[in-house]
Amino acid sequence: MNDLSNLNKLSTEQRNSHSINIDHMSTKSILAMINEEDKRVAECVQDEIDDIERAAEAVFNSLKSGGRLFYVGAGTSGRLGILDAVECPPTFGTPSNLVQAVMAGGLSAFEKAVEGAEDSPEKGKEDLRERALSSYDVVIGIAASGRTPYVIGALEYANEVGAQTISLTANKNSSISEHATIKIEVETGPEVITGSTRMKAATAHKLILNMISTTVMIKLGKVYENLMVDVSVSNEKLKERAKGIIQTITNQTYQEAEEFLKLANNEVKPAIVMMKANVNYEEAIDYIKQANGFVRKAIELADRNL
Structure with missing residues (x-):
């Protein structure tokens, strides 16, 4: 050898x-x-x-x-x-x-x-x-x-x-x-x-x-379109990136993205589902789990149950 x-x-x-x-x-x-x-x-x-x-x-x-x-x-x-x-x-x-x-x-x-x-x-x-x-x-x-x-x-x-x-x-x-x-x-x-x-x-x-x-x-569902929706918000740069991702996907304002990111405990995925499907944090987490981590499917599941 x-x-x-x-x-x-x-x-x-x-x-x-x-x-x-x-x-x-x-x-x-x-x-x-x-x-x-x-x-x-x-x-x-x-x-x-x-x-x-x-x-x-x-x-x-x-x-x-x-x-x-x-x-x-x-x-x-x-x-x-x-x-x-x-x-x-x-x-x-x-x-x-x-x-x-x-x-x-x-x-x-x-x-x-x-x-x-x-x-x-x-x-x-x-x-x-x-x-x-x-x-x-x-x-x-x-x-x-x-x-x-x-x-x-x-x-x-x-x-x-x-x-x-x-x-x-x-x-x-x-x-x-x-x-x-x-x-x-x-x-x-x-x-x-x-x-x-x-x-x-x-x-x-x-x-x-x-x-x-x-x-x-x-x-594994960690990307929505070409955006890193499972990004870890561990510093100010990544927090700003997270807000930008939420804005891009939801077409909402910077202030709304910032607000929902806070409500979602700095987690991008639930923030997106909350905004797109009009559900609360706990519901968003549940739909994401049902969708095996895929944001698109989680939104579809939430919309189907409205």
């Missing part, structure tokens, strides 16, 4: 023929070179849409059934998992334990690399074991190289407990994919700086994680 003899054969470790003379280029030429390479990333992601769809459906089914989503990675891959996980509560109003990031070396490794942390498959298993991983959960193992022992160990343990497993890598036929039910292998190719997978590979993985989590949250 720790054999690195074939590392140089990975596509992400190859030299990029377009950037061989980059050290002689002007600032603008370097920037243009990086930009040109980045343009190819979205196309690479597009090629994997079918596998990304399978992953999103798996995550949705897990969360809908009471499971949790775990991102597992080391280094840049681990940091990408953290970035996506920590944005879910404020954006979609999810509980903090619904989407979790598990990083080799712990959260302290986000700022400073922990030497050797990614080399232990046993630590990957242990870290998921400590999270009480169950068969209801889903684990996405992230590794640009596709061979990180920590991630492999985590996926092995996830399979042992019956959790859904997904691999996300930048190399085809990767080692981590051998331990995943669903594999996303987005081959972004050689980096501008050889082996620097924090660039194209990481960009592709960030795009894919955004796609998966956002799609799942939409399917």
Whole structure:
């Protein structure tokens, strides 16, 4: 598992023929070179849409059934998992334990690399074991190289407990994919700086994680039209955003949106249902529950009972 003899054969470790003379280029030429390479990333992601769809459906089914989503990675891959996980509560109003990031070396490794942390498959298993991983959960193992022992160990343990497993890598036929039910292998190719997978590979993985989590949250009813109606009103900026969302959906004044947001305990969904269906807070909450969190359906249910 720790054999690195074939590392140089990975596509992400190859030299990029377009950037061989980059050290002689002007600032603008370097920037243009990086930009040109980045343009190819979205196309690479597009090629994997079918596998990304399978992953999103798996995550949705897990969360809908009471499971949790775990991102597992080391280094840049681990940091990408953290970035996506920590944005879910404020954006979609999810509980903090619904989407979790598990990083080799712990959260302290986000700022400073922990030497050797990614080399232990046993630590990957242990870290998921400590999270009480169950068969209801889903684990996405992230590794640009596709061979990180920590991630492999985590996926092995996830399979042992019956959790859904997904691999996300930048190399085809990767080692981590051998331990995943669903594999996303987005081959972004050689980096501008050889082996620097924090660039194209990481960009592709960030795009894919955004796609998966956002799609799942939409399917869970946390978006009305294209508005984040489960936004957590945790600061003044988000409170103003919440009022704007309510105004946009109800076509009412700023003052009315502000008033109903207060009446709804700073919750956007019930405020919208209260205004659109002319019901009180308790009734709005009940209709939202009946509608499994979907605002549009909650309004329809309320109107039907008027």
